[in-house]
């Protein structure tokens with residue numbers, strides 16, 4: 041489980057890797073939230089490029105960040121999702137909350 | 142319904158075991174030569190059921206999770222995931238998508254994932270006694286060039 045943060049202007053990217061489940065989600069959440077706090081981005085890009093597995097705990101993770109960003113008036117963009125991750129996201133209707141590619 | 146192969150395991154309801162449990166079932170299911178998508182469906186469903194035992198069933202004590210996986214004649218995988226925790230009062234409500242008794246970061250989609258990624262799911266539960274989730278998925282044989 042790893043989160044790598046990069047900031048370019050108002051865009052903050054969180055590159056996630058490993059497996060996202062209930063065991064790993066809490067640690068990822070803390071890292072992303074503290075980076076949001078200190079950078080106040082207008083766009084958060086969640087890059088799933090390094091994630092090999094995700095269950096509904098990942099949906100909770102994305103939805104929680106979405107709510108935080110909404111309060112800040114910021115947007116969410118999801119990228120790098122494998123077919124397995126995309127399937128879970130589609131079931132959750134994530135495509136209605138964020139742009140996914 | 143003839144059981145061709147079977148494996149049992151029990152493990153502590155610790156979150157560190159979530160990955161271990163889905164890897165075990167996935168390795169067992171590989172005998173049926175599933176596609177990558179089928180294997181991922183199974184892994185995701187198992188992860189949901191096991192996580193539910195850890196998050197919901199045992200609130201105060203460190204309980205155990207009992208897992209049985211069977212291969213049934215005709216290429217059917219049957220997985221039973223059981224806990225002896227608090228049980229579910231209203232199963233129908235629990236199965237409703239987005240329903241969760243834990244606020245905050247849970248989406249309430251675990252059962253919805255199990256229902257949509259497996260062919261069938263059955264939940265039996267008794268308050269104070271525990272919960273058993275039984276899931277089935279048929280793995281269609283693939284045509285191979287070399288037989």
Ligand SMILES: Nc1ncnc2c1ncn2[C@@H]1O[C@H](COP(=O)(O)OP(=O)(O)OP(=O)(O)O)[C@@H](O)[C@H]1O
Pocket residue numbers: 096097100189193194196197198224226227228229235236240241242243246247248249250251252253272
């Ligand atoms: N093994 C269990 N023991 C006791 N209660 C359970 C068990 N499994 C599920 N439940 C109850 O059913 C509800 C719905 O479960 P479901 O997995 O669909 O959502 P969740 O676990 O709350 O959220 P998510 O799975 O999206 O993280 C839970 O909130 C919980 O109240």
Ligand SMILES: [Mg+2]
Pocket residue numbers: 096189192193250251252
């Ligand atoms: Mg759940």
